[in-house]
Amino acid sequence: MVTVLTETSATELEAGPGGSHPSDELWLGSTDTAAITGWSMKPEGFCRGDICVPTPPGKADRFVQGDSINVSAFWDLMGKPAVRSADADVWLLGEGANLRNDALLSLQAPDFTLPDLDGNLHALSDYRGKRVLLITWASW
Amino acid sequence: MFEQVKDEDFMILSVAMDADIEAARPWIEEASPDYVTLIDQNHLLSSLYNMFNVPQAVWIDETGTIVRPVETGGSLDIAQEYDQETRAQAKLTYINAVGDWAVNGSASKFLFGPEDAKKRVPAMTGEIALAHAKFQLGQYLRRKGRTEEADALFAECCELHPESWNIYRETAERNERGLAAGDEFWEKVRSLGEKQYYITIDMEGMPG
Numbered sequence: 001m002v003t004v005l006t007e008t009s010a011t012e013l014e015a016g017p018g019g020s021h022p023s024d025e026l027w028l029g030s031t032d033t034a035a036i037t038g039w040s041m042k043p044e045g046f047c048r049g050d051i052c053v054p055t056p057p058g059k060a061d062r063f064v065q066g067d068s069i070n071v072s073a074f075w076d077l078m079g080k081p082a083v084r085s086a087d088a089d090v091w092l093l094g095e096g097a098n099l100r101n102d103a104l105l106s107l108q109a110p111d112f113t114l115p116d117l118d119g120n121l122h123a124l125s126d127y128r129g130k131r132v133l134l135i136t137w138a139s140w
Numbered sequence: 141m142f143e144q145v146k147d148e149d150f151m152i153l154s155v156a157m158d159a160d161i162e163a164a165r166p167w168i169e170e171a172s173p174d175y176v177t178l179i180d181q182n183h184l185l186s187s188l189y190n191m192f193n194v195p196q197a198v199w200i201d202e203t204g205t206i207v208r209p210v211e212t213g214g215s216l217d218i219a220q221e222y223d224q225e226t227r228a229q230a231k232l233t234y235i236n237a238v239g240d241w242a243v244n245g246s247a248s249k250f251l252f253g254p255e256d257a258k259k260r261v262p263a264m265t266g267e268i269a270l271a272h273a274k275f276q277l278g279q280y281l282r283r284k285g286r287t288e289e290a291d292a293l294f295a296e297c298c299e300l301h302p303e304s305w306n307i308y309r310e311t312a313e314r315n316e317r318g319l320a321a322g323d324e325f326w327e328k329v330r331s332l333g334e335k336q337y338y339i340t341i342d343m344e345g346m347p348g
Contacts, residue, residue: 003280005276005277005280007182007184007187007276010280079266080269081266081269081270081272081273081274082273083270083273083274083277084277085277085281085286085289086289090277090280090281091277092273092274092276092277092280094187094269094270094272094273094276095187095269095272095273096266096269097264097265097266097268097269100187100188100190100264100269101261101263101264103188104189104190104206104209104261104264105258105261107205107206107254107257107258108204108205108206109198109200109204109205109206110188110189111204112184112185112188114155114178114179114180114184115178115179116176116177116178116179117161117164117165117168117169117177117179122153122176122178124153124200124204125204127151127153128202128203128204129202130148130149130150130151130202131149131150131151131199131200131201131202131241131242131245132150132151132152132153132199132200133150133151133152133153133197133199133200133238133241134153134155134185134189134197134198134199134200135152135153135154135155135195135196135197135198135213136154136155136156136157136180136185136191136194136195136196136197136213137154137155137156137157137167137194137195138156138157138158138164138194138306138309138310139156139158139160139163139164139167139318140158140163140309140310140312140314140318140319140320
């Protein structure tokens with residue numbers, strides 16, 4: 001069993017395909033990869049929407065084997081952090097600094113959805129049409 | 141705190157950067173705020189907005205555009221000596237500026253144009269992005285009771301992103317009042333030297 005986290009999701013999967021891959025690599029089937037990350041293999045490479053990252057020439061085996069995708073290798077290739085627990089039973093596919101910087105420099109406020117104390121979810125974009133003072137605090 | 145600036149076109153979205161909801165709950169219930177308060181257990185906002193302390197604020201206009209990038213939310217630095225009056229004045233200056241924006245919208249003199257706003261966006265590094273990823277993984281493991289693994293990750297986060305008080309204080313030991321404000325904290329604050337704990341903001345009338 002492996003749990004794959006993204007910034008907004010947690011997915012529990014049966015053991016990765018094959019089982020013969022090193023523990024510092026996260027191999028997922030194409031369906032799971034698409035469901036969890038939104039990225040999928042196309043003839044152009046590893047794609048989401050209009051964006052495609054070509055598989056490095058001559059190294060296809062390191063990235064794709066049959067229906068299995070080395071998601072952590074693609075994450076590295078894209079400059080995004082892929083981190084794991086010591087036993088490699090929990091992975092987190094994070095977001096990279098470049099994407100964060102581009103998003104903030106566009107001056108479009110990054111959207112998010114978070115719960116209130118009663119568990120009701122609120123998205124920043126729910127409040128479009130109002131001026132929003134977004135302010136943080138903490139108990140600590 | 142901001143009641144005097146309420147307006148149907150304006151709202152305060154207050155976010156508690158607390159991994160432990162129960163630690164935040166009494167604060168939220170006591171304040172019984174009539175603004176929206178959300179809880180960010182994984183510090184997602186730190187990652188999205190490159191935040192590193194509380195209070196930090198972002199001003200977002202009706203179209204979802206950032207008109208004041210992330211900055212200290214009206215507090216003066218704790219590493220420097222300010223009298224109570226000056227600290228109160230800083231807070232009031234900030235609140236009045238928010239009020240001016242709430243009332244005057246895009247005509248407020250406190251907004252930055254796109255080019256000025258971009259210059260004020262703090263740059264994220266690969267180390268910071270990695271720290272946020274490890275922090276979120278650590279929080280997941282902590283919730284699963286895997287505290288040793290989580291603590292090891294948090295220690296790595298503090299090394300990767302030493303400027304983040306959010307990461308340090310969230311994961312540091314707390315005192316009986318729930319504050320991560322012991323000797324080690326103050327030692328870290330003192331060691332900032334010329335750097336500030338609360339970075340003074342660029343706002344007309346702001347002391348400090």
